[in-house]
Amino acid sequence: MTRRLQDIIGKLYKSPADGTRQVFALSRADAEKLPQLPAVALISITAPERPQANIGSFAHVLRLSFADVDFLNPNLSARAQEKLIHAFTKDQAQAVRTFVEGLPHEITSVVVHCEGGYSRSCAIAVALHRLYGFRAELRHLSQANSSIIHVMMGDGHGQHECKRARR
Numbered sequence: 001m002t003r004r005l006q007d008i009i010g011k012l013y014k015s016p017a018d019g020t021r022q023v024f025a026l027s028r029a030d031a032e033k034l035p036q037l038p039a040v041a042l043i044s045i046t047a048p049e050r051p052q053a054n055i056g057s058f059a060h061v062l063r064l065s066f067a068d069v070d071f072l073n074p075n076l077s078a079r080a081q082e083k084l085i086h087a088f089t090k091d092q093a094q095a096v097r098t099f100v101e102g103l104p105h106e107i108t109s110v111v112v113h114c115e116g117g118y119s120r121s122c123a124i125a126v127a128l129h130r131l132y133g134f135r136a137e138l139r140h141l142s143q144a145n146s147s148i149i150h151v152m153m154g155d156g157h158g159q160h161e162c163k164r165a166r167r
Helices: 003-014 078-086 090-101 121-130 147-152
Strands: 023-025 042-048 061-065 111-115
Touching: 003 023, 003 111, 023 061, 023 121, 042 090, 042 121, 078 111, 090 147, 111 121, 121 147
Parallel strands: 023 111, 042 061, 042 111
Antiparallel strands: none
């Protein structure tokens, strides 16, 4: 188990003292090693060509499947253009918001995973931080897919009114 995963698991066992929810981004491999904690919700993102992750039986899970493509980049490669059909959508953004807004107060942490744990999952984590004030370790989210953040924010500027999701 990596030191980073050990650190995150330690934080999942501790709720933030101020009641703010926390969000973490992980790789699929690390997410599949998480303990089934009742205060943790999971957003599981897989690539369209991959099977669902083996994440156990968390009580609160949202499963999504979309390609890792920065679709707002005007200089997309031919390979990236082929993935556009499977890009993140407004409906998926709404599904994330609905899922998070419907979580019971007992949920203190949300873990988001994708295949590698650095682009799609980080984008969702950044958006949850911006939209709802979730505590996030932004230094670990620096490779977030900006197109996904743009769609999650819903206004294109990242200046969305902050709705606090508290325990």
